[in-house]
Amino acid sequence: MNHIPVFIMEEIKLRGLKISDAPSLFQFMSQPDTMKYITPHPVLSLEEMEAYVEESLDGFRKQKEIPWVIEDGRGKCIGMFRFHKLNLWHRKTEMGAVIxxxxxxxxxxxxxxxxxxxxxxxxxxxxxIVGDIFAENEGSRRLLNKFGFREEGVLRETDFDGERFQDTVVFSMLKREYEKINQTFD
Incomplete structure (x- = not known):
């Protein structure tokens, strides 16, 4: 895994994260409302955002993460998606996204x-592949259900959002489940 693949879809493009993406990402990853289901501590400065990007790129070099930027049809940065906690030996990863x-x-x-x-x-x-979400994140819950992820359980009060503790719901999909779902569409 020596490069981050590019995916071009109908209306968006996924491409590898670059340090030059930091200013665009900072515009929305610094907003508490955007980050409410992810962290109570959004990035506070462009320097902090650049450090986050560098950390993600270092994670890629160490084969622990694959960070992508999501662009709209005009090339505007509209989000970030990543496989993180990537472990190629155990053949598993978690997903994370900010839109x-x-x-x-x-x-x-x-x-x-x-x-x-x-x-x-x-x-x-x-x-x-795992998606773990705050219990109140209905949009992500619907998305994971739509794709056939299974709800494994609730981890009680795992994260403090600055005001109260949040439960985390763990969803996963196994390769055999993915293959079974895809056979249905073939």
């Missing part, structure tokens, strides 16, 4: 998953 508020609930993540799931299961030969 610009103007592009939420518009099918962006549906297109992303249509590309990254085949890449994860077929190209990387992963056995397990």
């Amino acid at each position: 610009h508020p103007d592009y939420q609930k518009k099918g962006v993540m549906t297109q992303v998953l249509q590309s990254v799931l085949p890449y994860g299961f077929d190209s990387l030969e992963l056995n397990r």
